[in-house]
Amino acid sequence: MSDTKSELEVIQTAWPRSPLSERESRGNNGALIAIERNNAIEYRDETGALYHQYQLPMTEGYFHQFRHYFRYFGTRFHDLHPNQIKFKFLFHVLALVRKVAAVRKRVSILEIGVTLGENYLLLRDAIRSEGLEIDIDYVGIDNDGRVVALARELHAHDRNFWIVNGDGSDLGRFADNSFDLVVSNTVHNILTDHDKALGEAFRVARLAFFAILMTTLKEEPFVMRHAMYDIQTKVFTAKSLKRGLKARRAFWVYELSKFWSQAYVKDRTDGSDGSHLDAVDAPSIRWTGWIFAKEHLLPEMNLLESRVEPETLP
Amino acid sequence: MKVWRGAGTFTRLAGTDRTIHFEAMPPHLAKGTTDLYEVVLFRRLRSAVAAGIISSVRPSGGSIYFLLGTVLHQLLSGAKHGERDLFLVNASFGPALEALKLFVQLQATNRIKVTALCQHSEYARGLTVLHRSIEAPDNLVTLDAARLGILPDCLPLAGPPNSLIFIDLFKQMHDDVAELIRRQFESDAVAEPGLMIAARVSFGHPIPVQNVLNDKNVLASVEDIIESCLSLGLHGSYLLLEDFDRSFFLPFDGRYALMVLCVFTEPTPLNAALGFRPLDAPLESAGRDLVVFQRKETDRNYDLWFDAEMPEVGLEDEPDWKQWADDRAWDPSNADWTGGAARYDVELFSYHTITGKNDVNARVRRILSLDESGSHASAFGHMMMARLLASSDPAASVYAVLKGIDLVDSEPGAVAFLLAFLRDGPASQPVEKPRLTEESEWDRAALTDVLRALRESGFGPVFLAAERLAKLGERAFGAESRRHKIFQELLDS
Numbered sequence: 001m002s003d004t005k006s007e008l009e010v011i012q013t014a015w016p017r018s019p020l021s022e023r024e025s026r027g028n029n030g031a032l033i034a035i036e037r038n039n040a041i042e043y044r045d046e047t048g049a050l051y052h053q054y055q056l057p058m059t060e061g062y063f064h065q066f067r068h069y070f071r072y073f074g075t076r077f078h079d080l081h082p083n084q085i086k087f088k089f090l091f092h093v094l095a096l097v098r099k100v101a102a103v104r105k106r107v108s109i110l111e112i113g114v115t116l117g118e119n120y121l122l123l124r125d126a127i128r129s130e131g132l133e134i135d136i137d138y139v140g141i142d143n144d145g146r147v148v149a150l151a152r153e154l155h156a157h158d159r160n161f162w163i164v165n166g167d168g169s170d171l172g173r174f175a176d177n178s179f180d181l182v183v184s185n186t187v188h189n190i191l192t193d194h195d196k197a198l199g200e201a202f203r204v205a206r207l208a209f210f211a212i213l214m215t216t217l218k219e220e221p222f223v224m225r226h227a228m229y230d231i232q233t234k235v236f237t238a239k240s241l242k243r244g245l246k247a248r249r250a251f252w253v254y255e256l257s258k259f260w261s262q263a264y265v266k267d268r269t270d271g272s273d274g275s276h277l278d279a280v281d282a283p284s285i286r287w288t289g290w291i292f293a294k295e296h297l298l299p300e301m302n303l304l305e306s307r308v309e310p311e312t313l314p
Numbered sequence: 315m316k317v318w319r320g321a322g323t324f325t326r327l328a329g330t331d332r333t334i335h336f337e338a339m340p341p342h343l344a345k346g347t348t349d350l351y352e353v354v355l356f357r358r359l360r361s362a363v364a365a366g367i368i369s370s371v372r373p374s375g376g377s378i379y380f381l382l383g384t385v386l387h388q389l390l391s392g393a394k395h396g397e398r399d400l401f402l403v404n405a406s407f408g409p410a411l412e413a414l415k416l417f418v419q420l421q422a423t424n425r426i427k428v429t430a431l432c433q434h435s436e437y438a439r440g441l442t443v444l445h446r447s448i449e450a451p452d453n454l455v456t457l458d459a460a461r462l463g464i465l466p467d468c469l470p471l472a473g474p475p476n477s478l479i480f481i482d483l484f485k486q487m488h489d490d491v492a493e494l495i496r497r498q499f500e501s502d503a504v505a506e507p508g509l510m511i512a513a514r515v516s517f518g519h520p521i522p523v524q525n526v527l528n529d530k531n532v533l534a535s536v537e538d539i540i541e542s543c544l545s546l547g548l549h550g551s552y553l554l555l556e557d558f559d560r561s562f563f564l565p566f567d568g569r570y571a572l573m574v575l576c577v578f579t580e581p582t583p584l585n586a587a588l589g590f591r592p593l594d595a596p597l598e599s600a601g602r603d604l605v606v607f608q609r610k611e612t613d614r615n616y617d618l619w620f621d622a623e624m625p626e627v628g629l630e631d632e633p634d635w636k637q638w639a640d641d642r643a644w645d646p647s648n649a650d651w652t653g654g655a656a657r658y659d660v661e662l663f664s665y666h667t668i669t670g671k672n673d674v675n676a677r678v679r680r681i682l683s684l685d686e687s688g689s690h691a692s693a694f695g696h697m698m699m700a701r702l703l704a705s706s707d708p709a710a711s712v713y714a715v716l717k718g719i720d721l722v723d724s725e726p727g728a729v730a731f732l733l734a735f736l737r738d739g740p741a742s743q744p745v746e747k748p749r750l751t752e753e754s755e756w757d758r759a760a761l762t763d764v765l766r767a768l769r770e771s772g773f774g775p776v777f778l779a780a781e782r783l784a785k786l787g788e789r790a791f792g793a794e795s796r797r798h799k800i801f802q803e804l805l806d807s
Contacts, residue, residue, distance in 0.1 A: 034526075
C-alpha cells in the first residue's frame with residue numbers, strides 16, 4: 001500500500017447517503033470494507049490492505065452511467081406519472097408532433113442529450129397508441145462517447161434512429177432548418193456554452209425548439225456543482241434566456257409542477273466546499289418549459305407576445 | 315465475517331489521514347450492469363453477422379452466457395413441435411436471450427417465444443426495453459413478456475407442452491437447487507417439460523459462501539442434485555466447469571464448479587462435444603472442449619473473452635447530414651396549419667400553476683394542478699382536459715371524458731356533475747342527482763348521457779368515426795369490461 005493516494009481514489013459519495021458515515025470515523029473493528037470502484041469491487045481490511053478483489057468486465061463509463069438507469073427507464077408513455085418531468089416533456093413534444101401530423105406524414109426530431117434514446121421509444125409508443133399517422137426520424141446527440149456507442153448498439157436495427165457524439169453547444173455539422181423539431185430535457189443547463197447552445201438549437205430547427213430548463217426567480221443566473229459527475233449546472237433566469245437566443249421570434253414560458261427542497265439540493269451538491277451553496281436557493285429553482293417557435297408557426301400556435309412575461313418571473 | 319457496505323465516507327481510517335469516499339448500489343443492479351454489457355456485446359456480434367462481416371463465432375471460454383446460449387439453441391432447435399416456448403427464470407437483462415438470438419441468427423431454427431421472470435422490477439423493465447422495444451423486425455426470438463417472478467414461489471411454471479425452462483443461478487443464487495427441480499417435475503403444470511439450470515455447486519457437501527456483492531449463500535452439492543434428479547426418474551446430462559469465476563466469492567475452502575444441468579422426462583441427447591455427461595456417469599470435471607479462461611487481474615478488456623475480433627460494422631458512420639436534411643426538406647409556409655389539430659391549446663398549460671410563487675423565500679408551495687387536489691388523474695381533471703382539448707384534439711378529449719366516467723364508476727351524481735362541467739364549465743349550482751336505484755343501470759345511463767353530451771358540446775362523435783370511438787372506449791374502460799361492452803352496443807345502435 002505504498003502509493004495510497006493513487007490507489008485509493010477519492011470518489012464522490014452518491015446515492016444513498018448512509019448513516020455509516022458517523023461510525024466510520026471511529027474505525028471499523030476488524031471488519032472488511034467493501035469498496036466499489038469503477039470496474040472492480042475491492043475488499044480491504046482496516047489497514048487498507050487488499051483482501052479480495054473482483055474484476056468487473058466493464059469500463060468506467062457504463063458502470064457510472066447505467067447503474068440506476070433502468071430503475072427509471074420508461075417503456076410505455078401511459079405508464080408515466082403525470083407529475084414526472086419526463087411525462088410533461090413528452091406531453092408537449094407529442095403536442096408538437098400532433099401539429100406536424102396535421103400537415104405531414106413525417107417529422108424529423110433532434111434531441112440534445114439523448115442518452116439511450118428512451119424518449120424516442122416513449123414517443124414512438126405514444127404515437128402508436130394514439131393512432132397518429134406519422135413516421136419519426138429521430139436523431140440524438142450526446143457528449144459521452146460510451147453512451148453513444150451503447151445506444152448505437154442497442155438501436156442497431158432501427159433505421160429511423162441516429163445518434164452522434166458531440167457537444168450540444170455546437171451543432172455545426174447540421175445546416176440551418178435541418179430538423180422539424182429540436183427538443184431537450186434539462187440539458188442546456190449543463191452544456192458548456194449555454195448562450196451558443198440555445199442559438200444553435202434554434203438555428204437547426206425548422207418549426208420550433210422546445211426545451212425544459214431549470215430557471216430561477218432570482219435576479220441573476222447562478223451556477224451549482226453537481227455531486228456525482230463534476231458537472232457545472234447553470235440555472236437561468238428568463239432574462240438570461242432572452243439574451244442567449246439571438247434569433248428568437250417568440251417564446252412562451254410556463255411552469256412545471258416540480259420544485260426542489262433545500263435538503264434535496266444539499267444532498268446533491270458537494271458539501272465539502274460550502275462556498276457555492278450560498279448561491280443555491282432551492283425554492284427559487286423551477287423546471288420551466290420553453291417553446292422557441294419559428295415565424296410560420298407563431299400565429300397558429302396561438303402564441304401571444306403578452307404571454308412572454310408571466311407575472312411570476314422578473 | 316463482517317462486511318460494511320453502503321455509500322459514505324471513511325475518515326481517519328486506522329489512524330491514518332486517508333479519506334475514502336465510496337459508492338454502493340443495490341447488489342442486483344451491480345449484477346445487472348454486467349449482464350447489460352454482455353447484451354450489448356452479443357448485439358454487436360449480431361450486427362456483424364447481419365452485415366455479413368462474420369459468419370461464425372467461437373468462445374474462448376470467458377463468457378458463460380455464450381455457452382448457455384449454445385445449449386439453449388441446441389435444445390430449442392431440436393424440439394419435437396414446430397415452436398417451443400422458453401421460460402427464463404431469474405432473468406436479469408437477458409444475456410442468455412441475446413446469445414440465443416445470435417445462434418438463431420447464425421443457424422435458422424424454429425420460432426421461439428420467451429417469457430422472462432425476474433426477481434426485480436428493474437430487470438423486467440430493462441428486459442422490455444432491450445428486447446421488445448429495440449429489436450429487428452425479422453427476429454425469430456420473441457420476448458412475449460417480462461414479469462416479476464421470485465424463486466422458488468414462481469415454480470412450478472405452467473406452460474404449453476414441451477416448454478423449456480431455464481433457471482439462471484449464475485449470479486443470483488438459490489440455496490436449494492434440488493427443491494427447484496422437484497417443484498417443477500412433481501407437478502404436471504407443463505407436459506414433458508425440459509429444465510436447464512446453471513448453478514454454482516460444491517463437491518461432497520454444501521459450502522456456505524459469501525459473494526462480492528455481500529450475499530450469503532450455500533453452494534449446493536452436485537451429488538445431491540444428481541441424486542434428486544435420478545430419484546425423480548429424470549433423464550439428462552450435465553457439464554461442470556471447475557473453478558469458473560471463483561473470485562466472485564470471498565475466499566473459501568472447498569472444491570467448487572459451475573454446473574450446467576439439463577433434465578427431461580425422457581432421454582434427450584445433447585451434443586457431447588460440449589462436454590456434457592449423462593446423469594449416471596461417474597462424477598468428473600467436464601468441459602474438455604471449452605478452455606476455462608482464467609481472468610487476469612489486469613485484464614479489463616471484455617472483448618478478449620471472444621476469439622473473433624470485434625469488428626466495426628459501420629456503426630460509427632454518420633450520414634451526410636446535409637443530404638439527410640435535404641431529403642426531408644419542406645416549406646412550412648406553404649402548409650395549411652388551420653386544421654382541427656393545429657391549434658395549440660396554451661390554456662391547458664396555464665393550469666400547471668403554483669401558488670405562492672412570488673415569494674422566493676417560501677419553503678412550501680402548493681401545487682394546483684388540473685384539479686384542486688393536485689392530481690391530474692382525477693375525474694375532474696380529466697373533464698378539464700377534455701374541455702381544453704376539445705377543439706385541438708377530439709380523440710384525446712373523448713378519451714378524457716370516458717376515462718373520467720370510468721373513474722367515477724358511472725355513479726349517477728358524479729356523472730351528472732361531470733357532464734354539467736363538460737357543457738358549462740365549473741358548475742356554480744349543485745346538480746340534481748338522477749333517480750337511478752339499480753347499479754346495473756348506471757353504466758348504460760352514464761354512457762348514454764356521455765354520448766349525448768359529447769354530441770351537444772360539438773366534439774367527439776361529431777369528428778370521430780364509431781370505430782375510433784369504440785377504440786377509445788376500449789382503452790378507457792379495458793377491453794374485457796362491462797362498460798366497454800355497453801359502450802360498444804350504444805355505438806352500434
